[in-house]
Amino acid sequence: MSQEQPLLDVSDLTIALKIGGKSINIVDGVSFRMNAGDRLGVVGESGSGKSMISLALMGLLPDVMQLEAGSIRFQGEALESASPARMRQIRGRDISMVFQEPATALNPVFTTGSQVSEVLREHEAISAREARDRTIELFRQVGIPAPERRITDYPHQMSGGMRQRVMIAMALACRPKLLIADEPTTALDATIQEQIIDLLAELQDETGVSVMLISHDLPLVADFAERIMVMYAGRVAETAQAETIFDTSQHPYTRGLIACAQGLELGAARLPTIEGQVPSPVQFPAGCRFATRCPHAVAQCDGVIPQLHPIGPDGHVAACHRIDELKTLEIAS
Amino acid sequence: MHRYILKRLLSAIPVLLLVSIAAFVLIQLVPGDAAAIIAGADASNDEVEFVRQQLGLDRPWPLRLQDWLVGLTHGDLGYSYILNRPVTEAIIERLPVTLSLAGLSIIFATVMGVALGVLAAVFHRSWIDAIAMTVALFGVSVPNFWFGLVAILIFAVGLGWFPPGGYVSPTESFTGWLQAMALPALTLGTASMGQISRFSRSVMLEQLGQDYVRTARAKGLSQNNVIGRHALKNAMIPILTVIGISFSLTMAGAIIVESVFSLNGLGRLMLHGIQRRDYPVLQGGMLFVAFSFVLINLLVDILYSWLDPRVRYD
Amino acid sequence: MTETTAFRSFSAKLSTKLSTAHWPLLIGGVIFALIVAAAILGPFLTPYGPEDTSLMDRFQGPSWAHPFGTDSFGRDILSRVLHGGHVSLGIGLAVIVISAGLGILIGAAAGYFPKLDNPIMRVMDAGEAFPTLLMAIALAAVLGPGIVNVILALGIAYAPRTARIVRASILVLSQQQFVEAARASGAGPVRIIALHLLPNAMAPVVVQMTFIFADAVLAEAALSFIGVGPPPPAPTWGNIIADGRTYLYSASWITMFPGLAIFLTVLSLNLMGDGLRDLLDPRLKKVT
Numbered sequence: 049m050s051q052e053q054p055l056l057d058v059s060d061l062t063i064a065l066k067i068g069g070k071s072i073n074i075v076d077g078v079s080f081r082m083n084a085g086d087r088l089g090v091v092g093e094s095g096s097g098k099s100m101i102s103l104a105l106m107g108l109l110p111d112v113m114q115l116e117a118g119s120i121r122f123q124g125e126a127l128e129s130a131s132p133a134r135m136r137q138i139r140g141r142d143i144s145m146v147f148q149e150p151a152t153a154l155n156p157v158f159t160t161g162s163q164v165s166e167v168l169r170e171h172e173a174i175s176a177r178e179a180r181d182r183t184i185e186l187f188r189q190v191g192i193p194a195p196e197r198r199i200t201d202y203p204h205q206m207s208g209g210m211r212q213r214v215m216i217a218m219a220l221a222c223r224p225k226l227l228i229a230d231e232p233t234t235a236l237d238a239t240i241q242e243q244i245i246d247l248l249a250e251l252q253d254e255t256g257v258s259v260m261l262i263s264h265d266l267p268l269v270a271d272f273a274e275r276i277m278v279m280y281a282g283r284v285a286e287t288a289q290a291e292t293i294f295d296t297s298q299h300p301y302t303r304g305l306i307a308c309a310q311g312l313e314l315g316a317a318r319l320p321t322i323e324g325q326v327p328s329p330v331q332f333p334a335g336c337r338f339a340t341r342c343p344h345a346v347a348q349c350d351g352v353i354p355q356l357h358p359i360g361p362d363g364h365v366a367a368c369h370r371i372d373e374l375k376t377l378e379i380a381s
Numbered sequence: 382m383h384r385y386i387l388k389r390l391l392s393a394i395p396v397l398l399l400v401s402i403a404a405f406v407l408i409q410l411v412p413g414d415a416a417a418i419i420a421g422a423d424a425s426n427d428e429v430e431f432v433r434q435q436l437g438l439d440r441p442w443p444l445r446l447q448d449w450l451v452g453l454t455h456g457d458l459g460y461s462y463i464l465n466r467p468v469t470e471a472i473i474e475r476l477p478v479t480l481s482l483a484g485l486s487i488i489f490a491t492v493m494g495v496a497l498g499v500l501a502a503v504f505h506r507s508w509i510d511a512i513a514m515t516v517a518l519f520g521v522s523v524p525n526f527w528f529g530l531v532a533i534l535i536f537a538v539g540l541g542w543f544p545p546g547g548y549v550s551p552t553e554s555f556t557g558w559l560q561a562m563a564l565p566a567l568t569l570g571t572a573s574m575g576q577i578s579r580f581s582r583s584v585m586l587e588q589l590g591q592d593y594v595r596t597a598r599a600k601g602l603s604q605n606n607v608i609g610r611h612a613l614k615n616a617m618i619p620i621l622t623v624i625g626i627s628f629s630l631t632m633a634g635a636i637i638v639e640s641v642f643s644l645n646g647l648g649r650l651m652l653h654g655i656q657r658r659d660y661p662v663l664q665g666g667m668l669f670v671a672f673s674f675v676l677i678n679l680l681v682d683i684l685y686s687w688l689d690p691r692v693r694y695d
Numbered sequence: 696m697t698e699t700t701a702f703r704s705f706s707a708k709l710s711t712k713l714s715t716a717h718w719p720l721l722i723g724g725v726i727f728a729l730i731v732a733a734a735i736l737g738p739f740l741t742p743y744g745p746e747d748t749s750l751m752d753r754f755q756g757p758s759w760a761h762p763f764g765t766d767s768f769g770r771d772i773l774s775r776v777l778h779g780g781h782v783s784l785g786i787g788l789a790v791i792v793i794s795a796g797l798g799i800l801i802g803a804a805a806g807y808f809p810k811l812d813n814p815i816m817r818v819m820d821a822g823e824a825f826p827t828l829l830m831a832i833a834l835a836a837v838l839g840p841g842i843v844n845v846i847l848a849l850g851i852a853y854a855p856r857t858a859r860i861v862r863a864s865i866l867v868l869s870q871q872q873f874v875e876a877a878r879a880s881g882a883g884p885v886r887i888i889a890l891h892l893l894p895n896a897m898a899p900v901v902v903q904m905t906f907i908f909a910d911a912v913l914a915e916a917a918l919s920f921i922g923v924g925p926p927p928p929a930p931t932w933g934n935i936i937a938d939g940r941t942y943l944y945s946a947s948w949i950t951m952f953p954g955l956a957i958f959l960t961v962l963s964l965n966l967m968g969d970g971l972r973d974l975l976d977p978r979l980k981k982v983t
Contacts, residue, residue, distance in 0.1 A: 136602075137601060139600065139601035140599065144599065147595070147596060152591065152592035152593060153595070155597070156690070157615055157618075157690060166600065170600065202690040215596075518965060518966070521961075522961040522965050523961075524913055524957045526916075526920050526936065527936055527958070530940065533943065534944070534947055534950075538943075629827070632826050633832075634828070636828070636921065637917050637921060655832065674826075
């Protein structure tokens, strides 16, 4: 599985929010890698910075945000310093993205078919006819029935699930190396959510594209991803294989997430919660950002930021001062 | 879409009917003896009686209303004794002038207005934005008749680039027509241009913040494509409404501008009608304006449905 | 919420946001204040009356004796412009009072009583769609020229704009809880509207009034220019320009100065309107 050069190598990524003359780090020293054909899940609550990472990869950070430090190497090329023209080439062709809200992510005054054909014609020198044919094929591939008729539909004539399929078709049109899906199912009905994730898995198998699935929903991601990166308040809490995360993780935050998810699933009488709230970036504490909510916090946690360090095989890393202790103690939450 | 057009056409008919009746009623409200006024100040008693007979002013009003409405379907807008010709004829004769003026000024206002507004939005908070919006503000604040006079002073008299007034038909000389229409169209269009550009800016800003713009960028499309195609097409929908509203400003302003530049158009006809109390002309003219108004609104609605697919399939 | 808290929340919103970042409002306000001061005090300060003729001093260009020059009757243009300001600004004020009064009544009725809403708004739509100036001209033609007729014509013509805004605010506000509370305590519709709803709806109305004032000044000038406004010899900015038109090339100052006066007045009002709108609430941009 290891190759000469990882497809994506993000190292020490730091993104700052510049507002009113102040600079606040929204994403702090995040590092991770992806190889070709990987399925990486990025899990975190809102405010964890997970979406910002994807926007940074695409070069689509809003004006108020800036990449302060770190590097993004895609196929060996440094993206953080790439020219806007180069980024435009990469976007949609080598790295593409599926967004959360399909209702507003599609342009309401153009047909869905034309919006997919558009990305084909932007990056490849093909005729309108050929683009249309390929669009029909893409619609078929993402499971839209009667594709020849559907390509002339406008977004408002389609259901939410179908719109998201169009978004996926649009993202896969130019056969990118990396597909980023940022909360692709959050705005959809529960039954449709499963369908879309299944579709993503199927397409990933067929085309071999690397997929980064971002979500707050840990079980959903676990269904799909091989590796999971858990984020909290702009920093990585833990990264490991999916089964490891579920079965043997001892990181207090991860365990908290799992407990919440399982409580929901098992229909517990009283849903377990993680007490407290995610701190706002302005109020990030000096030490571990989870300390105030952590049942196992000690004095050291408040003062010193825990660094990501290996705690298991297969690249299992975690950031917690007490994680080795907790492993041996095997405390259940 | 055709069903939509048909629906709109049908709903325009009762409005037209209402407007016709309103025009009729308006004239009935004028104090004094209608026949005497229409015949003119220096008409003899016999002539006044003649007019009364001719216009059927001695008949009961329901019959007169009927006459009026029936006359309308034949394109008969009444007869002016002051001008000594049918109102319809007088209007048609002057229509090309007003159409040239209004048409050119709206084209100017729309093109300049949208361009300035889009530039201001794309270069939000830069000096381009500031200049564009200052121009717009000036356009909205300057009295059009004064602007016209100043323009004549500087460009026609001072520099001699354009004639100080008068109309040249495009069939006579196309360049002559453009030269004669340049200053008037500019004068008439300035206020609308200001309005349209201010509105375009805020609409574009809103569109540029929308999700679909982010998607378009994520597809690797060029800035020109994202702004000029994706965002602009959506922005044009509400902007079209403002363009439609600016027809009002244009029609009203035409009266003034025609007077300033000595153009013998519909506006001037109306003005003289007011000054000489030529009620048939006023009545017919107002009706004509109201009708064209309804038709233009209809056109805007149809254009709307062409731009916005969500309206079409309702 | 009681009446006092409704007022209090409005003024609180206003005072916390005032800062030097709001320069359009300040600049516009200063210019307008100067113009108003000139219009009110000016006539007392100039040595000439607006209608004092002097055949010796005809067609004098701008000089120390006559800063704005003289016209075809030897009348001092500066005095005429200052007096004209009196008239034009006075008309503008009267117009906004009338259109505000009418607009508030109609808009409140439409907003508060759902059954009245549709019919009222249809009439308003028709009124608003038809060109204001044309309506004013039509009314002036029917009623005859004169200051009162101009004020009435314009006041009625601008009422639909205000009505629409008042209605929009009332529709939103009447959903709020304090209205329910007031109704439950037995307050009648008039009391509810007047004391609870209107104070909170005033912000967009004030903004709109500023813009209507600007439009009214422009409209009155246009009407005067074509001879349908207040009759001569009383000077208004519009008819001074109309007088000067014949001598556009030979005595251009007659046209220039009143025109500048109109331009500056309308400009300052528009600036104030923009500034007020930004100040009071950016959300208002959708309503206004």
